[in-house]
């Protein structure tokens with residue numbers, strides 16, 4: 001009886017261990033951590049974009065006629081319970097979305113330009129240092145004149161090519 005109980009306990013413990021291990025595996029999966037970082041950075045990034053939008057772009061756009069449509073509304077019918085369409089708020093939301101999308105687009109464009117230049121600089125010095133011997137197809141030094149694997153003379157071949 002007690003042995004059975006112990007066996008059951010062991011089984012349960014194994015089950016728990018499996019769960020913990022699985023959870024650990026799930027957390028340790030690179031993309032989960034990347035995602036967490038992405039969400040946190042994205043949250044911080046959102047406040048920057050919002051501030052740029054509200055504190056800088058909206059006042060600038062305000063010079064050219066303004067972007068405040070919150071006063072625009074349309075009353076459907078008459079009476080106290082008549083529905084009111086605040087389409088001005090909707091226009092403001094659409095404009096805010098477009099400005100935010102434009103800002104993100106420009107930011108990503110800038111980041112892409114910087115990273116592609118970075119990659120270019122990184123890739124440039126990575127010139128090939130090895131070549132394939134035409135006889136035995138071994139990887140050998142690029143300036144070798146004789147293959148160290150099959151001892152074939154390579155100079156003439158190189159000159160022909």
Ligand SMILES: [Zn+2]
Pocket residue numbers: 133134135136137138147148149150151152
């Ligand atoms: Zn060779």
